[in-house]
Amino acid sequence: MSGRHFKRSTAFPSPICLPANITSSSARWNRNCNIDPKPARLEFSVVLPWYRETRLLLISFAGLGCALFFAGLSYNRHRRLLRSYTEVEQKVAQRTRELEIANRELLHSQKMNALGTLAAGIAHDFNNILSIIKGSAQIIEDNVENPQKVRTRVDRIKTVVEQGAGIVKAMLGFSRDSADQLTACDLNEAMKDTIKLLGDRFLREVQVTFEPATDVPDVMCSKDFIQQILLNFIFKRGRVYGQRKQVILSTRTLETLPPGMILAPAKTPVYAAISVKDFGSGIPPEICPGFLSRFSPPKQCPRAAALASAFRWFMNWPKNSKPASPSNPSSITAACLLLSCPFRKPRMPRREPRLKWKRCHEIRNSKFEFERIPGAGYGNDICCFEISRWPRRIFPLQRFSTLINTPLQRGGGCDYALDKPFQRFSRRFLRPETSGMVARLSSNFEFRICFEFRVSSFGFLTLEPCP
């Protein structure tokens, strides 16, 4: 038999005499009958290769089978997981595309909604323009021999055509679909164009004041997107039910972001802020915290975080500011749009005002002096008039009522007002409830008028040019 080995043993028959410590069974004798203390033995052992061991083979095969089974199972799961990941990614990409399309359609719909809201005012403006052109043409026909009158009428036609061109330009710029095109945008210009879009009718109901900052740098954004946000803000603020329907727009530059912001815009050396304030019913204090916490960024969803970030840009109430109480009609609600500015604009030196402060009696008895800027050319400037308190003690009531009882008109043009007496000018450009009124003056004759009225608490009407 293979695998079995025999060793020969040299055992002899039982010994004759044995030492006491050696038994007959364990004693072995050599050739000379001496007792061999380590006698040779014939040992029998069976050596079997592993593959002949049935139990080992069975256990090995069983283990291998289990391992293969689980490996196959895990591989199958892995493949299904990969497939499901691919499906989920495809669905996410599809939903993202759908969301982008929906966002674009929503923006377009909001634009059209805003244009529809503005349509009445714009139609009214154009109707006014056409009426002026038609009336001027008739006057020219009747006064051909009067060159002064003809020249005046032609200037009026030029003025209103400039206004109409500005409105058309603003409308075309607003209706253009450029949401995906990021360009360097001048915020002050964007806000002026937005105010142009509002029209006379809206501005008669709501006082819209624009306080531009001179050193606001350009931002990389879509201009119509900014205009859409501003229109939404202005329309919503303009619908407030209060005694003072007033909206104050302002731009300013921020070196650092305000503290306590949940989401901040991208880090840049400088930031531009557009602020929209109103004096309506305000926001109830219990809504503000929940409103802000609802738009905290979920980290798991970067797109939701981006949307929340964008919304935080739109509706950024400072955390430290006290929300306006709804019971206080004069409370201010402010919304701020923060934008990153990759370009740093050099800070413009503040111009010293050329017109010094004048007291009311000086104004009453003196003529206005306007700053003449040659080369300012055709364009529209914003003038701010602010009268906060009437100095009834100082002005004779009748004269002062003449001064203030005619509402401020937009687009009237300051050119002919310069040639008229002060009373006519004041009749045109002041109105009693004026407190932060915006006038767009067409500087047709290379004039730029920029000043504001203030009545201090002591009852002095002061004249101060805007910087």
Added chain:
Amino acid sequence: MTNSATILIIEDDDLQYEIYEDALSNYNLVRVTNAPRLSPKSRKTRQMC
């Protein structure tokens, strides 16, 4: 002082009112910008007209 008729002009636009002024220069014009601003005096004037 001329004894011309008085016309009430309800017009809020300066340029349009200027056209009225040019076209109706032979009349006395009373201007209000909108109806709520009509003072009793101007209402009376309107009734007289």
